[in-house]
Amino acid sequence: GDSVTQMEGPVTLSEEAFLTINCTYTATGYPSLFWYVQYPGEGLQLLLKATKADDKGSNKGFEATYRKETTSFHLEKGSVQVSDSAVYFCALSEDSNYQLIWGAGTKLIIKP
Amino acid sequence: EAGVVQSPRYKIIEKKQPVAFWCNPISGHNTLYWYLQNLGQGPELLIRYENEEAVDDSQLPKDRFSAERLKGVDSTLKIQPAELGDSAVYLCASSRGSLGGNEQFFGPGTRLTVL
Numbered sequence: 001g002d003s004v005t006q007m008e009g010p011v012t013l014s015e016e017a018f019l020t021i022n023c024t025y026t027a028t029g030y031p032s033l034f035w036y037v038q039y040p041g042e043g044l045q046l047l048l049k050a051t052k053a054d055d056k057g058s059n060k061g062f063e064a065t066y067r068k069e070t071t072s073f074h075l076e077k078g079s080v081q082v083s084d085s086a087v088y089f090c091a092l093s094e095d096s097n098y099q100l101i102w103g104a105g106t107k108l109i110i111k112p
Numbered sequence: 113e114a115g116v117v118q119s120p121r122y123k124i125i126e127k128k129q130p131v132a133f134w135c136n137p138i139s140g141h142n143t144l145y146w147y148l149q150n151l152g153q154g155p156e157l158l159i160r161y162e163n164e165e166a167v168d169d170s171q172l173p174k175d176r177f178s179a180e181r182l183k184g185v186d187s188t189l190k191i192q193p194a195e196l197g198d199s200a201v202y203l204c205a206s207s208r209g210s211l212g213g214n215e216q217f218f219g220p221g222t223r224l225t226v227l
Contacts, residue, residue: 034215043203043220044155089154093216099168100216102154 002027006090006103013080014111021075021106023064023090031092033057033066033073034100039086047075047088085110114138116219118204124225130192133222135204136185143209144181145216146189149201161187162209191224199226 007022025033035047035057048057053068062077073090090103117136125131137144142163147155158177160168163184172179176195181187191198201223205216 032215036218044205044218046215046217049215091154099157099160100155105152105154107152 002031002092002094002101004090004092004101004103006088006106009087009105009107010109011106012109012111015082016079017110019075019077019080019084019108021088021090021108023073023075023103025071025073025090025092025101027071027092027094029094031094033064034091034093035062035064035073035075036089036091037086038089038105044089080108080110082110082112084108116204116206116217118202118219118222120222121220122223122225124227125194126227127196128193130190131194131224132188132190133202133204133224135187135189135219137187137204137206138217141206141208141217142184143207144187145203145205145207146179146187147203147205149203149221151200155203158189194224194226196226199224 004025032051034049036044037047038044048059050057050066053066056065064073064075087105087107089105091100093100119134144161146158148158149155157171159166159172159179161181164181177191179189201221203221204219207216
């Protein structure tokens with residue numbers, strides 16, 4: 001079945017460092033890919049998405065590119081801030097069933 | 113546009129007591145989801161509704177959990193009786209579903225503590 005694998009956390013970086021959180025997937029069809037963020041004590045928020053190969057999703061300085069050849073959707077940000085500290089979830093959805101398949105989440109800690 | 117509304121935000125009960133959670137999705141979203149999220153883990157789907165029909169309830173523990181979405185708008189998730197292991201955050205999400213788009217929007221969740 002479909003699955004999503006994320007790099008294990010926590011990931012600890014200093015402010016203004018470059019961020020990469022790896023995400024790879026397996027799917028039978030052509031899924032849409034998502035990154036969700038969960039700030040401490042809050043619900044899940046959609047950060048960005050991509051619906052087809054080579055699409056780049058971007059929001060709040062974060063970017064991820066849908067790479068079909070490597071089945072990856074890595075999250076990147078050029079310069080992180082303390083306020084980016086949160087748990088980040090990679091997920092996929094096959095259009096046929098509208099169900100999200102989730103990664104385990106990666107906790108990001110940014111130190112000033 | 114208002115987001116997904118959930119209530120209560122927090123609930124503390126003793127084991128064997130009943131509890132209910134309420135969710136009002138984004139207006140016009142015909143697909144509604146209930147998830148369970150344990151600390152440090154991703155959400156686990158409990159049930160998915162298309163309008164008033166439960167189209168995927170395979171992960172719902174039906175011996176103690178029940179859900180309804182009678183008019184295809186708001187929904188209630190119930191646990192009776194609650195067990196210690198039910199302590200978790202219960203998330204509701206909605207999407208346009210078959211109307212176009214599988215992007216899910218989440219409510220803030222209800223944090224349940226069973227003592």
